[in-house]
Amino acid sequence: MTMLKDPSVKYRSFPQIALPDRQWPSQVITKAPRWLSTDLRDGNQALIDPMGAEKKTRFFDLLVEVGLKEIEVGFPSAGATEYDFIRGLVDNDRIPEDVLVQVLTQSRQDLIEKSFESLAGAHGAIVHLYNAVSPLWREVVFGMERAEVRQIAENGAKILRDQAAKYPQTKWHFEYSPETFSTAELDFSIECCEAVMDILQPTPEHPIILNLPATVEAATPNIYADQIEYFCRNLPNRESAVISLHTHNDRGTGVAAAELGLMAGADRVEGCLFGNGERTGNCCLVTVALNMYTQGVDPELDFSDIDKVIQTVEYCNQLKVAERHPYGGELVFTAFSGSHQDAIKKGFAAQEKRNDQMWSVPYLPIDPADLGRDYEAVIRVNSQSGKGGFAWVIEQDQGLKLPKRMQAHFSKHVQELADQLGRELQAGDIWDVFRKAYRLDAPQRFQLIDWDEARSADGSRVFAGKIGVDGKEQSVSGRGKGLISSVVATLAESFGLSIDVRDYAEHSMGKDSNARAAAYVECVTPAGQVIWGVGIDEDVATASVRAVLSAANALA
Ligand SMILES: CC(=O)SCCNC(=O)CCNC(=O)[C@H](O)C(C)(C)COP(=O)(O)OP(=O)(O)OC[C@H]1O[C@@H](n2cnc3c(N)ncnc32)[C@H](O)[C@@H]1OP(=O)(O)O
Ligand SMILES: CC(C)C(=O)C(=O)O
Ligand SMILES: [Mg+2]
Secondary structure (H helix, E strand, O other): OOOOOOHHHOOOOOOOOOOOOOOHHHOOOOOOOEEEEOHHHHHHHOOOOOOOHHHHHHHHHHHHHHOOOEEEEEOHHHOHHHHHHHHHHHHOOOOOOOOEEEEEEEOOHHHHHHHHHHHOOOOEEEEEEEEEOOHHHHHHHHOOOHHHHHHHHHHHHHHHHHHHHHOOOOEEEEEEEEEOHHHOOHHHHHHHHHHHHHHHOOOOOOOEEEEEEEOOOOOOHHHHHHHHHHHHHHOOOHHHEEEEEEEEOOOOOHHHHHHHHHHOOOOEEEEEHHHOOOOOOEOEHHHHHHHHHOOOOOOOOOOOOHHHHHHHHHHHHOOOOOOOOOOOOOOOOOEOOHHHHHHHHHHHHHHHHHOOOOOOEOOEOOOHHHHOOOOHHHEOEOOOOOHHHHHHHHHHHHOOOOOHHHHHHHHHHHHHHHHHHOOOEOHHHHHHHHHHHOOOOOOOOEEEEEEEEEEOOOOOEEEEEEEEEOOEEEEEEEEEOOHHHHHHHHHHHHHOOOOEEEEEEEEEEOOOOOOEEEEEEEEEOOOOOEEEEEEEEOOHHHHHHHHHHHHHHHHO
């Protein structure tokens, strides 16, 4: 088998929805929807090894901590593991007052009874009934016509109603999913939902949740939005229903579909953290929530320690969160490439200068600190990196703020090593290159031992130093207009070294009393060779003497 030249002989395009006056494209998401996590149900049913009680409990606690108020905790009729976990939550009083747990059931008497039994005694709970409604499922799975499929829903709804009456100590809520909604005829989905509503008699005060799944994502997300808007506009007694979205990610647009579905009038979103779930997964709740957050809308979910969330999710699912997963992936705030690094570095500097709260840094749609991430990993270095990146790393790692022109000079050294090693460079690698490139480690030909300075009546300065020259101490001196020029003069007079200082910069490293200073000199030889020297010392003046000697050592 190979891919077909004409796939239309095998696959049909999805038909457009007749909704010429659609309103959703001009809507904006301005508030958080109701969220439901189905990690412990849809997510769990898709795992290689479904969670046991210990993992489910950890996940449940995490969801509560993140702020989920509706949590689908399982499929109680699936077996003892599920049932016991859910009963345990109730019996051990693990469900906070403001949290509703939800369970899923097929429309079968024994399964529904088991589901109610699992939750009886909870302060409140949602029982979620589903049956597939689309033509393929009707034909292949049920072998039924429309009316018979609607009857499945009606039968289930009646059992829900009767079971709820049997356990009056719990405040029951009902959810109905016309499973495969997105591939079904809209009028038939509405017909089934209406039939269920007729039996369960929801009111605006006690509405039913109608969950409209893209069980298998089959079209572009605008089609799903059209379907949701059409459904909302044509459902009788709309005000007695909470419209819920349940998207899957088969085409990679589960999040987009949920967002457009909200614009189309939905009230609630079902999904999983980091998009676990059947096949390509459910809509990722973290992404939808943080997309909202980066538009200035409070999602009412807290991901301020996202790494902790990931740790628990990975442990419970035994699946890794991908490195490039929106917001959570290990690499999503990391730039390796030079032009991105340059822009980010400038962005941080501009942000600091502006000193206001508005976030506006190139290539970073969100402040990593809001998610509990530090800035260390924002720039990482390999052969694709540029001077801004190297300078950032050395500033973060060593507190050295290289002058702009020196960054370009240093860059050549780092690039050479990156190409040579063909791997990412760690901060330690870059610091090694720096020390070597600017001759910071002994032995060097000229080594500063001690120095002093005197001022003459004419304002000139006399540098008097003890310098180790090839390991032997030598007393030398020279006169200049300032400290640096007097050291340059000393080098010329005592060793015949001729250099011109073209640029000089210094800064303190750190703020406390142990702070050191760094000095940088850009020198030119009579032959036009450009040399950078670096000096680091507790004393700023000594740092500049060292910087000149570091340059001189390049000529030694
Ligand atoms: C889109 C979704 O995610 S739906 C949720 C899916 N999740 C799960 O299935 C996980 C938990 N499921 C289970 O543990 C089991 O499937 C159980 C306990 C629910 C049922 O087990 P079993 O009855 O042994 O098997 P199975 O699931 O194959 O049942 C298939 C039968 O249910 C029928 N069925 C399927 N869905 C429904 C439904 N929503 N309502 C009523 N009957 C249904 C099928 O038509 C089929 O009937 P048939 O035997 O007459 O052909
Ligand atoms: C049971 C339903 C809601 C489901 O998971 C789906 O259709 O994807
Ligand atoms: Mg699903």
